[in-house]
Amino acid sequence: MTRKPKANLEDIARETGVSKMTVSRVLRGGSGFSDDTRTRVLQVAERLGYIPNRLAAAFGADQASTLVGICVPRLTSGLFAHVLDGVDRALTRLGYQVMIGCNNHSAEDEEAWLRQLISWRPAGVILSGRHHSPGTVDLLRNAGMPVVEIWELTTTPIDMAVGFSHFDCGAEMGQFLIRRGRRRIGVVGAMAGQDEMGRARRDGVERALAQAGHPVAAAELLLDTPGFYAGYYGLETLLSRAPGLDAVYFHNDEMAIGGLAYAQARGLRVPEDLAIAGWGGMEAASVLPLRLTTTVVPTTAIGKLAAEGLVARLRGEPVQDVVAVPTRLVPGQTV
Amino acid sequence: MTRKPKANLEDIARETGVSKMTVSRVLRGGSGFSDDTRTRVLQVAERLGYIPNRLAAAFGADQASTLVGICVPRLTSGLFAHVLDGVDRALTRLGYQVMIGCNNHSAEDEEAWLRQLISWRPAGVILSGRHHSPGTVDLLRNAGMPVVEIWELTTTPIDMAVGFSHFDCGAEMGQFLIRRGRRRIGVVGAMAGQDEMGRARRDGVERALAQAGHPVAAAELLLDTPGFYAGYYGLETLLSRAPGLDAVYFHNDEMAIGGLAYAQARGLRVPEDLAIAGWGGMEAASVLPLRLTTTVVPTTAIGKLAAEGLVARLRGEPVQDVVAVPTRLVPGQTV
């Protein structure tokens, strides 16, 4: 089955009549060879269909890996998909390869994945969130490679960080709801609170509302993943327990849209009877008949900045350790 | 910076007082050592914080790679996100690592990515679609590793295939629209037709409508990526060119929901004045006030089956070369 590629440096060297070291230098674009040699080597390499063996290169030389790992909490989230896209485009352009992982919002899964990743001796790694297991931090310190923590901001990164404050997102929306005259405000969470960052947003809302003198009226913390269904049934459950709410803050836009669907199915007028606020800024939110009030997050930019920061560090260029990206509260028509 | 992990097999061997070959055998769970030796080796490995070097293993032994590549047309599509999730879960469970790629619906980009992937000597690869460049096919034949083509079905796979017929999806929806009495049917496409599979669906619709004696009344092929905005403005454009349509088939659900938003904004009654059909089965489609008529695709299952088939082949187990997964037309309330 796995017959190996036909040509290696040795083969090219033999055909060209030089040493394999010279071939290596030519193919990597170094110096110490004549134009004539270069041309001949390239021709032979082309003719033999040479494909470099990065395994050997990274193994032999250390320092030479072009592999970067990225671990996100969920692969099926539209937001992380865009982060991944930003990372992938930037790294591909810069000549790196991307190994993915998914930790299901679990620090243990993250550590397990990281252990696998490190066994490939990558050039760097991008993690999501700022909460990691002690084992994870240990592994990273020993590996001595660049690390970027994305999504949530931290002032004490393991190495570098690109993100924003989820707490502030929540607080800002809480204040907004108050300014719009809402007083009986509920929240719908997801994933049993395992999503630390979703929890930070809820904490932000709670703090803002409490400070305004109108603390959270009711909260429903679902076990489900934060999707449309969960939003739909989450709002149903919340309203059955606490009728008379005049606003609800959802874990994210998908849930908010699900909630919006429920409200409309129930004949509630949005925003007159009930205001609905989401988070994340998914595209669908802005083409609904009722544009969703939400906080837009620069997903792709985060991925891009993280990737570029990582590579800059690898190249020894100066980098900013902590990059705060701006989020933007977009008042729609649902509040 | 990149200081290497402290312990390797040699270190463990020295500390334990055996040869590194014995350590290797113990750690890989082979045979040829006593229980006592096993215990001591494991203890030392644990104490030294040994992390295997898969680079060296895969390089030295060939055949020993646990790296699998997967290339999808777009990372930001919700459908492919689920495919990726299915692949990732299955492969992680089976002890493999996943390298991702994105080809932007371009065969050249796919080939470029594959070339990078192969330089890592992976155990196998999963590609999307059945149209590949000659170079891609060449690379794969020479690499001699398992290949799974997913998403679109083919009777002549390079190696294995897991998918369904996009043409049939389109044809089925076309017939459905006709059965529901629609006669002036339009279609909205995306990505300038570069998405071969979206084109196959349109071809299916066209064929079905033509056979029924009511050929496609109007078609709008956008340049954009298939998102909500594109659906919104796509329908606007289509209706301005061809007023009086009584049904529109969209490239996918996201566009259909965008189209639905436009129809409602324009005061069109759906489905009375205009029927709207999507494709893909995104979750949002079923919680809208008006449940979208669409074709549900088993995304996660495709990823899972592809990953499992790949690993089965690697293990020399018997596998089915071509697996057809079922899609399901779900009549919603928009037709």
Added chain:
DNA sequence: TGCCGCAAGTTTACCGGTAACGTAGCCAAA
């Protein structure tokens, strides 16, 4: 004329595993 420096190479050693093969010691069957 002799020395230096540079361009254009070559040679050697090594990265950390694994396959293949070798071997010592022991026990059981012939």
Added chain:
DNA sequence: TTTGGCTACGTTACCGGTAAACTTGCGGCA
């Protein structure tokens, strides 16, 4: 007593690159 097989190892060679050190030939310059 010999032989044969088994267990539990050890030895050797090698995978395909790259860093570092070494060599060779040539032109310029004192």
